Amino acid sequence: MNEHVNPVYLEDKLDEIRADGHLSYRSKSLPTWCPGCGYFSMQEGLTIALNRLGIAKENAVVVSGIGCASRFPFFVDTYGFHTLHGRTMPVATGIKIANDALSVVAIGGDGDAFAIGGGHIPHAARRNVDITYMVFDNGIYGLTKGQTSPTTAQGFKSKTTPYENLDMPLHPLMMLLSYRASWIGQAYAGRPHHLAEMMTQAIAHKGFSYLHILSPCVTFDKTDRTYGKLNMQVHDLSEDHDTSDLIAAMQQASAAEIPALGVYYVEDRPTLSEEMDEISRRARNAPPIAE
Amino acid sequence: MEQPRVGTDIQFAICGSAGDGTIAAGDIMKRAAALMGFKVIAFDIYPPEIRGFGKCISRIRISDAQTYSLKRHSDVLISLNDAHAIPHVGEVRDFGAVLFEDNSIAELPEGGHISAHIRAAQVPYGFGIREISEKATGLARSRNIAALGYAAGLFNMPPGIFHQIIAEKFAKKPRAVTEDNTRAFDAGVEAAARVFKLDDVSVGRPLSAASGADAVMMTGNGAIARGFLEAGIQAYFGYPITPASSIMERMAAALPREGGRFLQTEDEISAIAATLGAGYAGARAATATSGPGLALMTEMMGLGVMAEVPFVVAVSQRGGPSTGLPTKTEQSDLNLAVYGGSGDAQRIVLAPTNVEGCYRCAGMAFEIAETYQTPVVLLVDLYLSNRFETVIPPRKNIFAPKPRKTPKMGKGEEYQRFRLTESGVSPRSIPGEAGLTHTVTGLEHDEIGHPSDRLHNEMNAKRHHKLLPATHFPGLTTQKRFGDSGKVDVGLLGWGSTFGEILETLYTAQGQDIRVAVMKVVMLSPLPVDEIAAFMDDCTHVLVPELNFEGQFANMISGATGRPVTRLTQTTGAPMLVDDILAELHRLIDSPAPPPTSSHRTAEGVRA
Amino acid sequence: MASPLHHVIIGSGSAGFGAAVTLRKGDPDCRISMMTMDSLPFYNRYDLPQIFQGRSDWRDMLAVPPTFFDENRITLRRHNRVVEVDGVARRIRLAHQETVGFDTLLVCSGGRAYVPENLTDKLPLMHGMGSYEAVMRLYRDLPQGGHAIFIGGDMIGIDLMLMLVKTGYSVTLITTPQTLWPHEVSDEKRGKILAALADKGVTVVDSARPVGIDAGSDQGAARVVTLEDGTEINGDVVVPACGLVASVEFMLRAGVDIERGLLVNPELGTSNEAIWAAGDVCQIWNDEDKVYQFCHGWKNVRIMGELAAGNMQGTHRDFDVRVEDRIDLDEAGNIVSTFWEH
């Protein structure tokens, strides 16, 4: 299921890339990820997406937690906040609430999102904060050197599960669907064009968008979520999937061991900022408050 | 007992069961006294239990000169429920008054009536509270107001002012409510006119009635909220917790009117995280919590220090550790507020000592946070949060934000968010400002903000040194000495709500021919060490009274100055008593040098 | 250990107070509760006329400091009106609906002012003198140099009248059969005493029954007393001084014998072995004359209270009803009475 790639010539490509403009979203710092890590694709994807959407650098804020994935803000030339392990959601919420004009993109790993930060996601989703959350799921704790995470498969051996992981993994898509995130999609680091397209859609969505990105950790996972295996397993959501049908989305999400790539669910409902403006309108019409 | 003051200095205690309207009656009394032009300090105690069971007490001290704490002895007790009021009869001073229901409709067991507990030196006033209410309104519901009227009549307080406050209080309810309550009040006044006054409680005329109209009755939490609002707070995030919730509730109602934004988050971690996020994005943002919440917030507090983000965290302490004593006051989160978190994370901690201070500190907190690019903790406690005082806010808002200056970059100059400057304060840009994009992080970083351990020592120094001038922040009282100047026998160092009792102790001691001075320390981090040391130079003994077990402030002071202090600590859940501080002061004066260094009050008494 | 005995005393006058002190002396452990309608702790009622000499702070009037009650663990319950006594179940009921049990009960409820029947509906227009508050009201309502009209002229009233004339007020006494109560004297002596009163400046109106009291007009006198013959006397206050009637109404269902007062034997016990009485409220068996008789007067009631308390605790002493009862004029023409000896 690999994308078909025509041979390209470096010079042509460089010209094309420069002209396109997304490179200007890169920072001077070179990514510190291991060679081959799936995360490289997201740097490319996000800069393309921001460029396509014409979001000025100073109006984009990339918020991350702690982990390999969360290193991301240093590698883009936007405003960035490398926060604490697990706390991207509330920090990003605060930034968005303070300034609606900003495009806020939150980034984290699977541990950052669903272990230490798991309690925040339902609330960001239900409130429909107008931010984009991209979780890079490598099924492992990369930064701390290879311990299991909440999405690690059963049977996986890691430094903290030397006798195999017996815990059942979480199902992030099912969780987000039940939290009623208003945009939910899945992408794969091994399909950069699709990834960039999904990132663009996610950011463009008004409301809370959740993009789950499957990404191999080439250093600490040699057996489970490898490019080789994932390349065999990923597939696209069927064309006739109705993205307004929550139940259908859940059926699709639970249909295969590795769920399909694509947009599962889209809903248009008031964002947190819109709700707050409505509250302000009501408050102004209410009688004065005693001291 | 406290020295009687010249002029009016009367403390009312109104006690009843939840549902009796105790707090409402107290509220009317305190507002009326304020409108009359008196200074008012008041403290309400609500039941932790659900409505209908628990005890409520409202204590209101009204005086013509500013006072600083509640008195140990009330002058008047009004019982709306004897079962609850009986344990409080003892707090009424000799020749003070006890007002109670003399016409119960329920059968009472032996000793169930308050008259069985009134001492011979106290003056009983039994009257048919319910009957007065029923005759005036047809219902017993206005008992509280009838009793209030009786008290107003007995102590000769002008009914017109009460009528005005009653009308304000029930303005949102149907007109009949105001009318009924006014009638019940007047009937109470009339009933009092028929009794012979035997107590020696007298409410005089306030010194200046003119200030009455400008005076605003606020709680410490109300004052914090008001300070935030006047400072132009734009975002508030919070998670409910006693005794900080009333700040949050006030914000929920008031902030959206001003176009600001309010959010109840899923926990304290997200509350402070969102506050930090908003602060990072350039908004004036705050949260409020109590000890357990602060414990959860410490990691984010460290991030605020490291990433140099301005925001404000109000903390109202209650008894701890852990869930502790949610409805009791204590000052045991000082260490957590000042030191909590990993690494060397110096921040600014302000601890106002009265309601007016809450208002001022909250009003200035954002400016301070922005000036030094750091989190500011506003540390109060339940006793200060919930107590009422009269505050006369300036006519013109003095806390409004000044316009922000965007850093100017020279041509080809690279923006360095964390540039090492002489003051330690670096040029700060916020998202949306072009040409100044950068990433901040909780990792140690270089001047640009990139993760690096190269400048750790310099950066630590910068983060500490930039705060030091805050101890002389213009317009902010960070410490202040009161009492005798020059050498004194005993100097008392105090912080937070306990300072009220310390100041009252000073005034009492001065009447006893002791050379004594006191110093309040409002800025607990960074400490105004020079001023504290100079004060200690003048004192033969230094006594530090505070409401925690270990003497957290005493430890800080003696750590910072390298000098011994005498601790007076207590964790009874109640404010310290002036009598106890005074006793310790006398013990020190009488004790031969070197002074002992600690004395701790337990339920059984003082253990040296 | 058996729980300590609970002694309940009704009344905090001279009799009740004397009893409480004695009870405490006799038994350091017992519980003592003193129910009273008064609002002040124990004070000497006979000092009340001194209010007109400026002794108006009630705290100066107290016989013992308030701490006395705390120190002696005497629970003094003021504003407490006993409405019923159950002599079988041994409990009393208070007006505010509280029930209090007792092991022994001592009734020292004294008496209240007697008002001639034809004037009872005029009570609101009269000023009492039985308590501190009452005398303070009288003091407040009587203008400087004003005119007080006394109806009756019992020994309590005469004491007050003499104080009033001495302090610059004018006083009219309208006599009644109770004049000189509780003394019973010959007509001749009565005349002599009334003459002495007139000598001191009291206007004595003898043998003319008062039949009406009215509030005067705003401009004129505050009170107008009409006599049977139609004469009108203008004054500022009207004070009934016709002696006392025992306060016993709350004892009607107690199951003890009552005539005008509570009937007690010489040991001051009633017909219920748990109930005793002392002071103005009781009539004591006089074995010589075979009658129950009152023994009024401060000194007497105090002794009664102490004696009853002792007897409640097991002593067996009789009260000697042959108390001294004498009224006369001394050489200087001053009235002297055993009633006024304290």
Ligand SMILES: Cc1cc2nc3c(=O)[nH]c(=O)nc-3n(C[C@H](O)[C@H](O)[C@H](O)COP(=O)(O)OP(=O)(O)OC[C@H]3O[C@@H](n4cnc5c(N)ncnc54)[C@H](O)[C@@H]3O)c2cc1C
């Ligand atoms: C103004 C004045 C001056 C006097 N001067 C003299 C004098 O100079 N010399 C002299 O010898 N005597 C004098 N007397 C009279 C003398 O005081 C009485 O004989 C004496 O007070 C009787 O005492 P007692 O204890 O029996 O009752 P009291 O003193 O009459 O006390 C009665 C008590 O019973 C209480 N009581 C009554 N009913 C109830 C109830 N239902 N429930 C609860 N409590 C109840 C009352 O509250 C009160 O405390 C004077 C009295 C007065 C009022």
Ligand SMILES: Cc1ncc(C[n+]2csc(CCOP(=O)(O)OP(=O)(O)O)c2C)c(N)n1
């Ligand atoms: C409070 C806290 N606990 C633990 C850590 C250590 N820590 C850093 S990253 C990480 C796990 C990262 O895993 P994941 O979120 O999946 O990101 P990845 O590195 O795989 O991209 C942990 C446990 C931390 N930084 N903070």
Ligand code: SF4
């Ligand atoms: S450790 Fe794994 S996840 Fe982290 S950078 Fe290396 S390959 Fe990527």
Ligand SMILES: [Mg+2]
């Ligand atoms: Mg991971």
